[in-house]
Amino acid sequence: MPTERTELQVRTGVEGDLEALTDIYNHYVRETPITFDTAVFTPEERRRWLLSHPEDGPYRLKVAVAGDSNEILGYATSSPYRAKPAYATSVETTVYVAPHAGRRGIGTLLYGALFDALSGEDLHRAYAGIAQPNAASTRLHERFGFRYVGTYREVGRKFGRYWDVAWYEKEL
Template sequence: MPSERTEVQVRPGVEDDLAALTDLYNHYVRETPTTFDTRTFTSEERRPWLLSYPEDGPHRLMVATDVDSQRILGYVTSGPFRAKPAYGTTVEVTVYLAPDAGGRGIGTLLYEALFEALADEDVHRALAGVVPPNEASVRLHERFGFRYVGTYREVGRKFGRYWDVAWYEKEL
């Protein structure tokens, strides 16, 4: 188990990260309602997702790694909110942490790096969906100035039940 004092580096995600990112995401597919994907992915199936995030522009993928082991501890993305052109200055952001990496400030490091990278981009609004209950995610988003704007009720069905999505927004 990694030490609490692990030095963490945040950098853009690269193709060599694909297997580790796929494994991390698949944990959330299998074990939690955090994502509404209901079947796991192979790395090859996730390759287009990874390649959709260039190192610059409003749509980014950044990873947090343990400096010593280079193990991926989490990742953050800013992706398109909707496909229509008028939504072009709005991004949807998300953070996923390795199951043993919570509570160590890694989500904070990822959001700090992402919002710093987006500061010079033509982005006006960031949106984040949180599947309740997820107090750690709510606290993270509120710490970064996101405000709650509403809940879509029972919009996803997973694990034999319906789940809500609470939406948060942040002006950039």
């Protein structure tokens, strides 16, 4: 496990990262209500998702890598908010950090790099849905200027119960 002093680098995600990114995401599928996916994925099943985040454009994938070991410690994405054309200047953003790497500022580092990369794009708003409760994610989003706009009550069912999702938006 990396130490607190491990130098972190943020770069664009590439196909060689697919297995590690899938492992991180599957942890949240299996163990938390943070994602509403309920079945784990194989790397091959996640390939299309990875390829939908090219190096440039409004839909990005940034990964945090431990400089000494090249271990992927987390990732952040911007993805289409909705499929209809009028939503083209809006994105939904997410951050996932490896379970052993939390509380080290990795989410902050990733979001900083993601929003820097998006600054030159023709985008108007970013949205984030946060399954409740999730105080750490709420703090992260508020730190980046997201503001609360409303809650979808009991919108998802996972682990035998219903979960609320609080929605946040940020001007880009």
